[in-house]
Amino acid sequence: MPVRDLSAELLSASHLQRAMLFELAYSVAENLLRGQPIDWPNCYAATLERQRVYFDAKLPEHFDDADKKVAELVGRNLADVLQQMSADQELQLIQKPSIPGFEWIGNGKGDFALGESLIEVKSTAKPFATSDYRQVGIYWLLSYAAAIEGRGTEWKEFVLFNPRSGKKVQLAYDKFLSIVSSGRTKIDTLQLFQSLVGSRRNW
Template identity: 45%
Template structure:
């Protein structure tokens, strides 16, 4: 098989599939530590969590509903006069990248209400971070690839802060933390190889529950790697990923 035939992996998907590599690189990213991080998952001052009863009356599946809500938030930032049809098309296009999207031609007023609440929660916290950091909101920031890991896009960024959105009814999972750590690692590699910026902070936001966790990457990486220097993390990651690349 030639290199041209190798199927590249999206880092968002990869973070859920390579837990073994993470166990080697970040041995302290345990269930207990994830629980500790989630105890910092605090309610946001503004906004409203989605009531379970309200959500149960939705006419479409949850994944699509919250994809629509995030798209709605983006359009409220970039083009407040945009239509629900534009919002719906963005959500469908995104769902098709990863799933067999449920095709929807229109939204009920009830679904629009839920999407508006979630999008307002998200826009509120993004605006707060933007004002605090003194930086503009960047939608879909670039995530550099590496070997067989493809280039990708994050959810949002503000300055050197990465912002990822999860609309779960639970706390953030180990896979969620692996994803942001992988995004940081790819940014660190990009800073070495291409002089790109390295992510310094991360916000995990759940606009469905109206909660968020703020993380400093230097502190997080130092702990979960058991104090391994960044250069050694990169070297070990390179070895592990290249071994898989050579195998392919």
């Protein structure tokens, strides 16, 4: 599904920190995915609540019309693509899927999931970065460890999606691991990860 174009002119009209702006877009998408009209006060509240966990986040006193226009465009892009993916695969979209903890790593939440596919959202002007692939790689490791221990299921696929540009990378984890694991088996990869986690715990 093609996404609505976010022009440089529209983006430059917003003076919000970019992380805050696209967090607002994410809140808009959550609203739309619930089948509700955009409730801007609730979107503002949800955005500010999430951004408060970042000590360097500058919380705005208010949001301008330009902020709302960008957030609605990007939020609708995200909601539309996720709903289309859900319909195409005939799977229920899960918001904030559980990411299991491991050793000293606590439990967390992902962005979205469809069945055994993990979907992570990245609103950036740049291509997907090494850190993005590292993140989904670690999420797989955590799911694999949990599956072995009988605490959950293993992610089979990941999707990186940018609702700002429409760019998407969709890849089976087996293929991804064959590229990045230097010939290691899944068990070998998990054992290496466990050794690194254990050494970090002892720092």
